[in-house]
Amino acid sequence: MSHTLMIKNMVCDRCKMTVLKVLKDLRFEVQSVELGKVVVAENKDYNYTDLEIELNELGFELIKESTEAIVEQIKIALIEDIEKGDADVILSEVAKKLGKNYSALSKTFSKQEGITLEKYLINLKIEKVKEYIQLQQLNFSEIAYSLNYKNSSHLAKQFKSVTGMSMTDYKALQKWDRKSIDQIV
The missing domain is CATH 3.30.70.100 (Alpha-Beta Plaits)
Incomplete structure (x- = not known):
């Protein structure tokens, strides 16, 4: 057993x-x-x-409570998708992968973490953008493409909205203010 x-x-x-x-x-x-x-x-x-x-x-x-376990499963599924380069994460597909109803998962996640599932996914992507900028292997357009953004200006707006600075300013700072993946919420 x-x-x-x-x-x-x-x-x-x-x-x-x-x-x-x-x-x-x-x-x-x-x-x-x-x-x-x-x-x-x-x-x-x-x-x-x-x-x-x-x-x-x-x-x-x-984790002792079932809601905590569900939230952790959601986080892990999203992190795995982003890390393996599947940035076209469709949240309803994550729900299917976990065998749960998307609406219920979304409500559980928001209640437990105090942030929407969509916002959490955006924050994960922004941390990945920071990693790419730090590694200096891709330009901004390539970063946007690799994370499945429509274009680099969409990514730039989202980056600025989340971090308060442009990607260019972030790159110039060389002060890599990155969060560890488990500290994103």
Whole structure:
């Protein structure tokens, strides 16, 4: 038998490795690790209190409520789509992927996070734009294209709306004021 743990703020492969190390150090028998989700063998001797303390110290959190788990699944699905270059994220498709109704997911997300799902997605894209600007591998038009914006001026307006500065000003600052993905809300 197995037990599924939902873990908040697991947003990258390094997060998976870190959580896996904590679980192994605490002698959990891990069956699988995905972003936001770990499956362990059922065992009454596991110390979930120590696990929760260790995870919290590293910026992770065990999710105990179902609404928190749903919100975390939404975030992970969006982050994965953006990271794999699928910037044409259609929120209704994310809902289908999770096997849920879009309207219900949207309401749950907004209530839990205090921000709409659409605004969260925009914030994710803007952080990706900041990353691209910092890496200096793409020009603004290429960045807009890679994130599926209609054109670079649409991206420029959205960037300025979210950050308060133009992409050119951001690039010139060379002060990379980026948020980590798990801190976007």
